[in-house]
Amino acid sequence: MRGILDFLFPPRVDEITLRTVSLDTFLTLVAPCVVPATRPETVILLPFSEPVVRATIHEAKYHGSDTAFTYLAAALADYLRDADDIKRPIIVSVPLGRERRKERGFNQVEEIAKRACGELGIILDADLLSRTRETISQVSLPRTAREENMRDAFRATRPADPALTYILVDDVITTGATLQAAVDALASAGASHIIPLALAH
Numbered sequence: 001m002r003g004i005l006d007f008l009f010p011p012r013v014d015e016i017t018l019r020t021v022s023l024d025t026f027l028t029l030v031a032p033c034v035v036p037a038t039r040p041e042t043v044i045l046l047p048f049s050e051p052v053v054r055a056t057i058h059e060a061k062y063h064g065s066d067t068a069f070t071y072l073a074a075a076l077a078d079y080l081r082d083a084d085d086i087k088r089p090i091i092v093s094v095p096l097g098r099e100r101r102k103e104r105g106f107n108q109v110e111e112i113a114k115r116a117c118g119e120l121g122i123i124l125d126a127d128l129l130s131r132t133r134e135t136i137s138q139v140s141l142p143r144t145a146r147e148e149n150m151r152d153a154f155r156a157t158r159p160a161d162p163a164l165t166y167i168l169v170d171d172v173i174t175t176g177a178t179l180q181a182a183v184d185a186l187a188s189a190g191a192s193h194i195i196p197l198a199l200a201h
Contacts, residue, residue, distance in 0.1 A: 017055035018067055026071045029053060032079055037176030038183055038196045045075050048200040057171055057200055060108045072199055073115035080120055086165050091117050091124045094170040094182050097134040113169050129154050129185055150181040156189030165193040173198035
């Protein structure tokens with residue numbers, strides 16, 4: 001049946017790549033580490049240089065793939081399950097701008113975080129941060145331009161609780177400009193314990 005469907009609707013390269021790996025195999029790629037791209041430093045779960053990781057991120061981000069959401073949520077849940085020293089965690093997904101969300105129909109980071117939080121019983125606060133303005137795509141911008149592009153791009157919609165630990169989740173980190181802007185917005189709202197986390201780097 002799949003062969004007929006592939007003939008009628010040729011699959012994307014990333015879609016084919018994602019089919020080659022099981023969830024268990026994907027989770028063997030999870031290797032949490034810390035990079036000093038932000039203050040505080042950002043936790044990274046997966047290497048973007050791995051073709052399967054790259055394909056999974058692309059399929060989640062641009063095509064809303066249920067399989068990609070499942071795999072990435074499992075990676076996030078694995079990390080959160082093992083990080084039992086984090087006190088009173090709240091997950092905050094980095095928000096998309098209104099226009100970009102309207103184009104895609106979803107925020108891939110929110111979808112991934114929602115699944116991970118549902119599995120672990122952790123609260124997801126997807127509305128704590130909002131975009132103050134639309135920003136241009138960061139992909140082709142150099143570091144300094146990325147920082148300027150993201151400056152004051154987020155605001156908190158209400159005060160943060162300084163007693164909670166806010167785990168701020170984004171899908172990919174390059175220079176850290178997006179996550180840093182989101183961290184700054186949370187800190188300005190009163191958060192004193194923030195852990196920036198990117199699914200891949």
